Amino acid sequence: MLSRIINKTPWLSSSSTYVPLRVTCSSSASKRVPKSEESSSPLRTVACGLLAVCTVATASPVIAANQRLPPLSTEPNRCERAFIGNTICQANGVYNKPLDLRFCDYTNEKSNLKGKSVAAALMSDAKFDGADMSEAVMSKAYAVGASFKVNFGKANLQGAIFKNTVLSGSTFDNAQLEDAVFEDTIIGYIDLQKLFTNTSIRAEGRVELGCR
Structure with missing residues (x-):
């Protein structure tokens, strides 16, 4: 299960209140999502997708700056x-x-x-x-x-x-x-x-x- 917490700071005026947004990514399709979080579902989907891409890119030896070559x-x-x-x-x-x-x-x-x-x-x-x-x-x-x-x-x-x-x-x-x-x-x-x-x-x- 991939889980990440992202704090999103929207562009707010000086009188606005900062509200942290928690994004939880899970591979389990059966996990229920609270109604309070349903409105942020599209944003959560995008954020999870970006996290997944970053995870794969970081782990991939092909993308690394110092390319790993196979044995002779x-x-x-x-x-x-x-x-x-x-x-x-x-x-x-x-x-x-x-x-x-x-x-x-x-x-x-x-x-x-x-x-x-x-x-x-x-x-x-x-x-x-x-x-x-x-x-x-x-x-x-x-x-x-x-x-x-x-x-x-x-x-x-x-x-x-x-x-x-x-x-x-x-x-x-x-x-x-x-x-x-x-x-x-x-x-x-x-x-x-x-x-x-x-x-x-x-x-x-x-x-x-x-x-x-």
């Missing part, structure tokens, strides 16, 4: 799964079992990653230096601490997280970078100037990159 996959040849791409797809880039590419080494991979879908993949601390990821789909990927010196031409990187990522030597010609996160990214000056020309980067991303 023990699946054999898990790094080679990137060559196939993510096929267990649901709506909005959510996957039943995301690709776990953490700590994988794809250095100088010129063909197997091109045009592949690694959306929502876990890519922390992986190495992609010299790889060709043109036309790849990497939306909502989590690539904290990874190293990318790759060709991202025409790639879909919407919502990708490049926090603490090495991007020096990477190219982003015609890449989609809406909502991409570049916090504390390492990138060379010349590469950065080229990245500034990408019009899909939103205001927040430009601030993180130091665009002027």
Whole structure:
């Protein structure tokens, strides 16, 4: 049973009297409500709904600022799964079992990653230096601490997280970078100037990159 007490202070004049309003939420449908409280039933319903939402949001690890990642996959040849791409797809880039590419080494991979879908993949601390990821789909990927010196031409990187990522030597010609996160990214000056020309980067991303 969920029970909360909310004190509601309406906008009152200086001569008005403050009346605390108690809101009780119960999962029991059989509990009788006193007649004195029937008039506040709609307000109580709204308040209970808000309390329930707050409770769920607070408890959900997905919504938390510091996202909890699952343990490292023990699946054999898990790094080679990137060559196939993510096929267990649901709506909005959510996957039943995301690709776990953490700590994988794809250095100088010129063909197997091109045009592949690694959306929502876990890519922390992986190495992609010299790889060709043109036309790849990497939306909502989590690539904290990874190293990318790759060709991202025409790639879909919407919502990708490049926090603490090495991007020096990477190219982003015609890449989609809406909502991409570049916090504390390492990138060379010349590469950065080229990245500034990408019009899909939103205001927040430009601030993180130091665009002027």
